[in-house]
Amino acid sequence: MIAKYSNQINKHYLFSVAPMMDCTDRHFRVLMRQISKKALLYTEMVVAQALQHSNRLDRLLGFDEIEHPIALQLGGDDPKLLAEAARIGEDWGYDEINLNIGCPSPRVVSGNFGASLMGNPEQVAQCIEAMTDATNIPITVKHRLGIDNLDSDELLINFIDLVHQAGAKRFAVHARKAWLNGLNPKENRNIPPLEYERVEKLKEIRPNLIIELNGGIRNLEDCLKALIKLDGAMVGRAAYEHPLRWSKVDELVYNQAPKVIKASSIINQLIPYAEKHQIKNGRLWDIGRHLLNLVQEVPGARGWRRDLSLKAQSSSADPKVLEEAAQQLKKAGL
Secondary structure, eight states: OOOOOOOTTOOSOSEEEOOOTTTSSHHHHHHHHHHOSSSEEEOOOEEGGGGGOGGGHHHHHOOOGGGOSEEEEEEOSOHHHHHHHHHHHHHTTOSEEEEEEOOOOHHHHHTTOGGGGGGOHHHHHHHHHHHHHHOSSOEEEEEESOBTTBOOHHHHHHHHHHHHHHTOOOEEEESSOBOTTTOOHHHHTTSSOOOHHHHHHHHHHSTTSOEEEESSOOSHHHHHHHHHHSSEEEEOHHHHHOGGGGTTHHHHTTOOOOOOOOHHHHHHHHHHHHHHHHHTTOOHHHHHTTTGGGSOSSTTHHHHHHHHHHHHTSTTOOTHHHHHHHHHHHHTTO
C-alpha cells in the first residue's frame, strides 16, 4: 500500500503535469482537473514572439477558470519580448510563468532558445530578470541537466545560481542531459540516461532552492519517492498516456479525503464544457481525442476507443456522443 506524503511544511506545488506540445492544451487540462484539484497544470509552450499578434491571444492563452492553478510556459531568448509576454500572461490570469530551457526540438534550437539556452546562463538570467521585473507572479524555469558536452555539476550549479539570483522561484529539472546534435526530441526523452542522483545532489548543495524532479516518473510510487528528497514531482507522458493512474494524487500527496474517480464520471463532468466549446464553433474531437486513454487494459477497451474515435471525429458530432460513451463505461462499472 502506498503511504501518504506528510510534509505539511511544504507549501508550494508538490505535483504538476508537465508542459507537452500537442498534449497539454486547454481541453486536456480540464480533463486532468477532474482527476486532481491540487496539481499545477501547464500550458503547451507558447513562443513569446507569437503573443505580439493580439488577434491570436485567445487561441494561444485562453483557458477555463476551472484550470487554476495554471502556469503559462513561454519559449524565447529575447528579454524584452519575454517580459512583455509574461506581462500579458499575468493579465490573462495565469498563476505563474515558466521559461522553457529544456526543449531540444530542431525548430526551438534553431531559434536559439529551449535547451540550447543551457549553454548561455547569462542570457537566461537576463530573461528571468526582465520577466520578474515585468510581473508580480512567480517566474520559474524548466531545464535539463546540461546539453551535449556541457553537463558537469559545476556548470549546472553555476546555471542555477545565476538564474536564481535573477529571480527564478522554482526549478523543474528534467533529470537528463539533452543531445542537441544527434538525437531527435523523442530520442532525447529516452536515450540520455536518467540521473536522479545529480538532481538530489543539487538540492543538497542548494537546500534553500525549490527543486522538483521531472523525467521517468511513471506512477504514484515514483512520485512519492521523489518527494522524500525533492520539493516536487513533475509528470509528463505518463500523465497524458495514463490519466487515471493519478486519481489518488490529491489523497496521497495533498492529504485530501479519499475519492473514487471513474472514467464515466469524468466524461459526464466534461459534457457541459463540451457544450460550451461547441457553442464557440469548436469540434467535439478537440476534447474527445484526449479521452481515449481513460480506458485501458480492460475487456472491450479497444472497441470503446474505436467507437468514440469514429463518432467524435464526425463533423456533426455533439455532446450526446460523450453521453453514450459515458453510459457504456458506467454499465461496465468503469
